[in-house]
Amino acid sequence: MNWFFLSLVTALTQAVKDTFLKSAMGRTDPTLSMLLYSAGAAAFLWVFAVGSPEAVLTAAFWPLLVLAGALGGVTFWLYGLALRRGDLSLTLPMLAFTPLFLLITSPLTLGEFPQPGGVAGIALVVAGAYVLNLRERRNGLLGPVKALVTNPGSRIMLLVAIVWSIGANLDKLGLQASSPALWAASVYTASALALVPFAARRLRQSLRELPGFPYAIVAAGLLESVGLFCQMHALPLTQVSYVIAVKRLSIIFGVLLGAMVFREPDLAHRLPGAAVMVAGVFFIAVFG
Incomplete structure (x- = not known):
């Protein structure tokens, strides 16, 4: 199957998943939310x-799994804190930096x-992440960047982007040591x-804070399992940085969902940044 289509499905599921997670975290501890979410995603996977x-495991599978699992746990913990402390339209754009770190x-x-x-x-x-806050240019050339990093949720999500730039490469090595379905479920x-x-x-x-079973987290886990299944099948077909760049279209969808579901402000100022990201995806798909 085409890697671009698989990566686009991943982007869509990621954006909707983040909306469910943020909704759940308004009532639940973020760390417990991420534990339930990752466990639910694992069950579906x-x-x-x-x-x-049936997959044939190589000797590298177990060391890679231990390292990727440890990084994944830290990343999910940070991810939950970021979603809890910031708007989707301010935290998710930081993930656009993952392809740069890659x-x-x-x-x-x-x-x-590439x-x-x-x-x-x-x-x-x-660059689209910069344009998303272009109105902050009035505070200087680095104003749009400062507008992102001064937000606690955005700072934490930047750390997530850095760790994910390592984890994405471990995923590709893990796929070579096993299979897409087995690696995704195991990690x-x-x-x-x-x-x-x-x-x-x-x-x-x-x-005690958990108000009944959080079905939004179950939905997030299901969406994550579908998106990750597509991502793991896309990674062997092209370079890691291309798959992750297309996956970051979830930022665009997340900004739109943040405005529609949570009434987050400044949608009109952030849509141009989304358009720049779309142009970037076009370059990757056509010229990459």
């Missing part, structure tokens, strides 16, 4: 894995470097287990 062809991590870990057209597309995706199971120490610190209080 194991359903996909059971119906997939320009450093992918050559080091996989020996991959073609000039792909570099231009990635640059446009990152989310490992990530959920890595979150347990974070959630255990205030588990009793978190459970």
Whole structure:
């Protein structure tokens, strides 16, 4: 199947998933929310894995799984904090920087470097995050950047983007050591287990705050499993940075959903940034 279509499906599911998660976190501890979410995604992914062809594991599978699971647990913990503390339209744009960081991590870990057209597309995706806050230019050339990083949720999400630029490469290595379905289910199971120490610190209080079972988190887990299943099948078909750049179209959808569902302001000022991101995706798909 076409890698671009698979990556686009991932982007759509990511945006809707983030909307469900933010809705749930208005009532639930973010760490417990992310634990339930990752465990739910793992359960759905194991359903996909059971119906997939049997995978042959290489010796690198287990070390990669331990490392990717540990990074995944830390990342989900940070991700939940970011969504809790900031608007979708301010936190999600920070993930556009993941493809930029991949320009450093992918050559080091996989020996991959995109073609000039792909570099231009990635640059446009990152530039779109700048344009999203272009009205802050009145505070200087770096005003749009400062507008993002002065928000606590945005600062945390920038850390997520950095860690994900490493994790995406580990995913590709994990796919080579197993199979898309098995790796996706295994890494989310490992990530959920890595979150347990974070959630255990205030588990009793978190459970008391839980207003019945959070079905929004179940929906988020299902959407994540579908998106990740598509992503894992897209990664072997092209370079990691291209898949992640297209996946970052979730930022556009997230900004729109943030305005429609949570009534977040400044949609008119952020749509031009979304258009720049679309142009970047076009460069990646056509010239990358």
